[in-house]
Amino acid sequence: MNTDTVAGTGQKQREVSAVQAQAVTVTGRERIRPESADVTGGPDRPAAEAVPLAPRARLLPALATVYRAQLSRARVARIPLLFVATFQSVGIMVLMRGVVDGGDEARAVVAGSSVLVVAFVALNLLAQYFGQLRAGRGLDYYATLPVPPAAVVLGAAGAYASFTAPGTVVTAVAGSVLFQLPLAHLWILAAVIPLAGAALAGFGAALGLLAPRQELATLLGQLGMSAALLLGVLPAGHLPAPLAWCRDLLPSTYGVEALAHTFRPHTDWGLVTADLAVCAVVAVVSLAIATRAYRRAAVR
């Protein structure tokens, strides 16, 4: 075979196609500007010449759509993990039953175990999910749709916070019965789950999206959950000072405290409100960070 001849023809062909590239044809409904051949990132084009853009998805409908899609994933993938989260917390309470008689310690164990379910799902599993989505190029799906970043992060965080509700309620009720604590104020879970859930989910999403590697996202999620377990379940009075400071830095602590206060005979609602307010502030900040992290991770 005479390769020289072929290569020569190829060269010729390349020249031919370069000429074709300049000759922009006008076809169909749209007009093509002849000067479009020398586009060099100049100023914005007049709107009249550009094809109109399809609408963006609005924040709330998009958020609801992501939330719904994420919730439906629970049916396929999340239910076994919810059982694990609940059994783990109930197991810890049964274990502590032999050590703790009542009073502040019992309140801390039940509140800590209940919020641990939230930490397991919202922090640990969400960090893993976003880490996996980022590593597997799953974020491309959302990034190539005209959907606000906040809708993706808030929808997923909201769905994961919702997954935690049944497990948290079961743990709180089982713990209250086990340690003979009053059930009267358990309605506070209706505030604790969404607020602590949002704070921890924001934290988890940010970890998952910021971690440079998937394994690191998983590790950070696990560490966050372990911290919530150790620092949440053990009564604060018994911790050495540095651990007590760590405990104060952990967003789940304020959910635990809020729930623990309501088990007292005379609940100080001011303290409960203050703890929940901290959760709310942390939620806003961490979700904002997660949204920024999503933007950064989606387009490189």
Next chain:
Amino acid sequence: MCTVRDLVKTYPATRARRGAPAAPAVRANDGISLDIRHGEIFGLLGPNGAGKSTLVRQLTGLMRPDAGAIDLLGHDLVRHPGRAARLIGYLGQESTALDELTVSLAAETTGRLRGLDARTARAERDGVLDELGLADIAGRPLKKLSGGQRRLACFAAALVGPRPVLVLDEPTTGMDPVARRAVWAAVDRRRKRDGTTVVLVTHNVIEAETVLDRVAVLERGRVIACDTPAGLKKLVAHEVRLELLWREGPPLHVPEVAALSESAQCSGRRWVLRLDPDLARSAVAALTGGPAFEALDDFTLTTPSLEDVYLALGGRTQGLVKA
């Protein structure tokens, strides 16, 4: 309608980590210029690592080019990458985000996130699932489907919500012929009905020859040719392709075989030769009539394909699929 000028994208070098060796910087797109016309099916053909996906990621706003310009339907996508999502329906290679959703919910969710209202999204979802023959498995999660079915479901999701441009990154990977036909019929319908322009990434030469209007051949981050498949094939029209498969090894003691061995590309027991038609005819006659026939397991004589064009233009061997 879509012009790409001098697009450059370099992936930075990475340091060695445990389990991953250091990698030098890679210039994945090295000055790519293209013109895609309204309503055509435009193909990007090349082996893995040629820079196809990098180009597509810049077209779809997933990646910023280091230099160069992209103008799509009058919008500067380098300056406003966010607009790509409002012009392009994109089918990527991964389905991670949709894997745990049902086929039906995946399609509906995509429609809603493209800004459709609930009713329109459901109507479009039903239409697309019927069109692609997915209605029977609409309630099953993507994760539980076979590779080809999952790919078809992702394709369905990509079609929900009208877009003037579709960018499809190897859409038919793993699909059976029925599913492939469904994909090309759906693409053709949109082209005829809405004037949809399609950018298709493929390394399958047979598919490229049958469905594409024009094709850009990519090699190491550069466009080495751009024309209609027929126009490209004219480059090698003076040749035919002879493929020989030997039973054990080639009988090099036969003079005809020894003569052919000089111009053959060998990969194991398989020889590929591009020959002048007269030469090929006499070679086949000599091989099938003489002692070499005993050693021959199979042979084919075909007109050249885009793979031959690719090789003739200086492309590396392998990497393109004929199926």
